[in-house]
Amino acid sequence: MQLRYNFRVYPTPGQQIELARAFGCARVVFNDALRLRRQAREQGLPYVSDAELSKQVITRAKTTPERAWLGEVSAVVLQQALADLNTAYRNFFASVTGKRNGRKVAPPRFRSRKDNRQAMRFTKNSRFKVLDNGRLRLPKIGDLVVRWSRTLPSDPSSVAIIKDAAGRYFASFVVQSTDEPLPELDSEVGIDLGLTHFAVLSDGTKVTAPKFLRRAARKLKRLQ
Template sequence: MVKRAYKYRFYPTNEQARNLAQTFGCCRFVYNSALATRKRAYFDHQRKIKTSELSASVTALKQEKGMAWLRDVSSVPLQQALRHLDSAYKNFFEGRAKYPTFKKKHKGQSATYTDNAFTWRDGRLILAKQKDPLDIVWSRPLPENARISSVTVSKDPAGRSFISLLVDEWIEPLPMTEKVVGVDLGLTSLLITSDGETIANPKHFHRYEKKLARVQRRHAKKKKGSKNRDKAWRKVARLHARIADTRRDYQHKVTTRLIRENQVICLEDLYVAGMLKNHCLAKAISDVGWGEIRRQLEYKAAWYGRSVVIIDRWEASSKTCSACEYTLDSLTLDVREWVCPACGVCHDRDINAAHNILAAGLAVVAACGENVRPATSKGAEAVLNEAGRLSS
């Protein structure tokens, strides 16, 4: 049983749009106020403020003169904004994210409603402080007898409205397979597998780069504060959204196929943040989305009973011969094929790296045993036998 989000596009009425705009603004105000309060308390007095104190301050703030507009929206999204800030701090202190920043009006907006702030009946969803159900485009059905625990309404910079329904769902594991694969992530090709398969990199940003530069120039020439500038900015946002949507769709198709076909997938731990400091490759690395591919593989593997093994980032996968394990002193990026001076085998750089990643990953499987062992004994035995053969 997992918590799974189903995201849909919806089209609000004028009244719903006004209410959601108010809700987004109030959530942003509460989040920014709480962040400023916590920063001042810590830097000025070295004092940490708990979420319960901030929650009480929001309730008191509604009673102040000039703050009555906070009572026009549901109180649940406002309290959830405080919990989101608490999660942001937790992620920062545990090293998963940067220090929280203030939310901006012209960025993406969102508000979260828990189950006491919406009504779900017969496929109709009505949010608190609203009268009519949302006009949702049901692009895919919800699970039967789905219990919705929370609803997140969002609006992206392109002006599109989305709703994400969080439900508890039982996902059946996929049938066992004895196939294992090593995957080398690249730029010219998105993925290179140890089977010799090469998955192309569509370069989504590069495809729209000239058009994006054109609409950005038009936006820059408009008078600041004018409606024409807002219209031009909306065109830039829509083009960015199209690039992100096409990239995400392609990544989901690739990762889903890898999960369905392989029991164990071995990847290399890449230091993407450090690689982005290389200004010659930063744009291409950002466009390919290595981090998102790894994230999708990991959560889909947890859903469907697969294993994703991450090997050490300092493993010399490209310059080590997969046949005799001879390691070159250096191998520059422009060398795509090389001949091993020890055994004379000619290697394709990427396929050789995928073979080495597979061998290192299966060595981890053999060492860890039950921690990454597949679910059934027959498949586990086959994978561990392969691991022992490659590691020896």
């Protein structure tokens, strides 16, 4: 099965500029592709295929003065922007036809530079690499400092770089993991949730309740 591991990354000012350029290019390709498909639907034309979409908004667009700067970022980032659009369309169609359970999925919308979350994805084809020194090497961006909280169980198949509303950057790795069952144990234990303690086990073990609010209040008092 596939697992996702998220880690905080700390790009330099120069790398932040390159990331902003890559975010912008991915956003433009996504919006251009969505605009073409909407126009085709409004004009009663056939659905624009994935291959034709890639040819128009990436390959041909790079040769025009208006989109020549698309060549300044990794081509994989642009292709993954189209993959995100195709996934959004598949989810929408599956929701409309009832093949997808849960709440209804809205059709894809245009992305804005003012969105709270900016994201792009690198696959193995982009040759991203986790270096021996712990840094994450991304094509046309450089080596990013990563705060590792745990070790990846296997080599990642892709990594998404995310910028949130607070301006923080994260690397989200997708790795393949074997679904191995936990070892069987003969012992059993009962759990009782309480107020003074988070949980009390039948063997007498007491789990202390996390006091997030009190801890935050003490920190706020100290800072003030």
